[in-house]
Amino acid sequence: MNFQEANYWLTTVSMPSATPGDLPTRADVAIVGAGFTGLSAARTLAKRGITVTVLEANTVGSGASSRNGGMVLTGMKLDISTLASRYGIETAKRMYAASLASIDLVEQIVREENINCDFSRCGHLEVACKQSHFDSYARSAEVIAKEFNHQLRIVPRRDLPAEIGSVIYFGGMIDETSAGLTPTRYVAGLAQAALRAGATIYENARALKINRGPGGDFQIETTRGNILAGDVFIATSGYTSSTTPALQKKIIPIGSFIITTERLADSLACELSPRNRMIYDSKHYLHYYRLTPDNRMLFGGRAAFFPETKSTVQRSAEILRRGMIKVFPQLKDTKIEFAWGGTLDFCFDTMPHAGQNDGMYYALGYAGHGVAMATYLGTKIAEKIGGGSDEIPFAGIPFPGAPLRLYNGKPWFLPFAGAYYKVLDWIS
Numbered sequence: 001m002n003f004q005e006a007n008y009w010l011t012t013v014s015m016p017s018a019t020p021g022d023l024p025t026r027a028d029v030a031i032v033g034a035g036f037t038g039l040s041a042a043r044t045l046a047k048r049g050i051t052v053t054v055l056e057a058n059t060v061g062s063g064a065s066s067r068n069g070g071m072v073l074t075g076m077k078l079d080i081s082t083l084a085s086r087y088g089i090e091t092a093k094r095m096y097a098a099s100l101a102s103i104d105l106v107e108q109i110v111r112e113e114n115i116n117c118d119f120s121r122c123g124h125l126e127v128a129c130k131q132s133h134f135d136s137y138a139r140s141a142e143v144i145a146k147e148f149n150h151q152l153r154i155v156p157r158r159d160l161p162a163e164i165g166s167v168i169y170f171g172g173m174i175d176e177t178s179a180g181l182t183p184t185r186y187v188a189g190l191a192q193a194a195l196r197a198g199a200t201i202y203e204n205a206r207a208l209k210i211n212r213g214p215g216g217d218f219q220i221e222t223t224r225g226n227i228l229a230g231d232v233f234i235a236t237s238g239y240t241s242s243t244t245p246a247l248q249k250k251i252i253p254i255g256s257f258i259i260t261t262e263r264l265a266d267s268l269a270c271e272l273s274p275r276n277r278m279i280y281d282s283k284h285y286l287h288y289y290r291l292t293p294d295n296r297m298l299f300g301g302r303a304a305f306f307p308e309t310k311s312t313v314q315r316s317a318e319i320l321r322r323g324m325i326k327v328f329p330q331l332k333d334t335k336i337e338f339a340w341g342g343t344l345d346f347c348f349d350t351m352p353h354a355g356q357n358d359g360m361y362y363a364l365g366y367a368g369h370g371v372a373m374a375t376y377l378g379t380k381i382a383e384k385i386g387g388g389s390d391e392i393p394f395a396g397i398p399f400p401g402a403p404l405r406l407y408n409g410k411p412w413f414l415p416f417a418g419a420y421y422k423v424l425d426w427i428s
Contacts (some may be wrong), residue, residue: 005313008337013182016188019201023224026051040376042054042197042201043194043379044378054194054199076095093147095393110181113193115192122179122277123177124278162274164272166328180290231361233362237364250347250400252348260299266295269297272328276291277290288300299321320339361384362381
């Protein structure tokens with residue numbers, strides 16, 4: 001199989017130029033990471049007149065923010081019943097409301113900053129891989145309507161052809177609130193908005209050490225020099241490193257991989273996805289897919305749990321192509337043009353978290369829902385730093401580490417986790 005081992009989304013945009021010159025000696029706030037989280041925070045802080053510097057180890061948006069499927073989804077990785085039983089119904093309501101507000105916030109930023117990123121409220125479709133999965137949709141929709149005042153639509157199997165050109169599923173569930181966008185254009189727009197507001201962004205400035213000085217300021221040692229900051233916000237998600245070991249030990253970096261086809265004829269694209277939804281299936285070891293704005297089929301999933309390397313991308317591309325053809329036999333002769341990988345940030349409780357650790361602010365743990373939630377939590381933490389509201393439902397919940405402390409940031413157990421989820425999909 002011949003394809004470019006490259007991120008298709010990067011062909012859609014020219015990333016903005018970062019701030020030239022040397023690092024400043026001081027900033028009110030230093031943000032580590034120039035993805036959705038860090039850039040939305042930088043934009044918010046700079047608009048409040050706060051001096052903010054973003055330190056990026058590589059280039060703007062080079063991590064998961066440019067490598068994802070561009071799905072702006074409601075909800076979280078965990079289902080509603082699990083949220084309610086774990087945290088109580090009132091906290092679960094606040095969490096779900098935050099997930100809905102996160103979509104609105106992305107749309108608001110896109111509109112206010114005039115970001116040309118193909119944002120569209122196209123809705124998402126979850127498709128059931130088993131009858132039991134479909135049966136659970138009706139129960140979930142009823143609870144969400146009653147307790148969370150949000151409407152979902154159940155699609156029985158006989159009506160699925162109006163939503164998807166595949167016959168392998170047992171039904172679906174639609175949330176019209178979700179959206180899609182081109183992630184590289186969105187992260188580039190966030191960077192431009194932050195720069196216009198007065199923030200500075202320094203690329204190839206990897207944070208090496210962060211220490212608290214005698215005056216209370218943080219001293220950050222980077223590959224481009226040192227900087228002092230009154231506050232530090234860690235926005236590194238799946239790329240969290242030993243620079244912040246306490247956070248690294250609570251984050252599991254999981255690989256997610258994507259292939260995109262050549263451009264499809266309009267008639268075929270319409271057959272595969274008549275309403276241009278963001279689509280994902282009901283498995284733990286799931287697939288997610290959508291049409292790109294130029295009519296390619298983008299097909300992704302956890303083909304290999306380990307983060308991207310040349311070998312994992314190659315192997316994952318072959319696995320994903322087989323999965324795509326199983327869903328859409330119509331694509332069996334369609335060329336794959338691009339394949340790439342990225343690293344997601346999962347916590348041990350599969351929840352997003354935000355707050356402070358060792359005096360530094362953080363937000364991470366998006367588990368594949370990062371486009372909207374990273375934007376939301378980046379903005380909310382920035383508002384808190386700036387003296388605003390600290391009402392963040394993910395800030396007060398327990399943040400567990402590995403059982404028995406058997407994890408130091410190197411995910412040795414991922415092959416076992418992958419096997420476990422495959423068995424779970426088989427028996428559930």
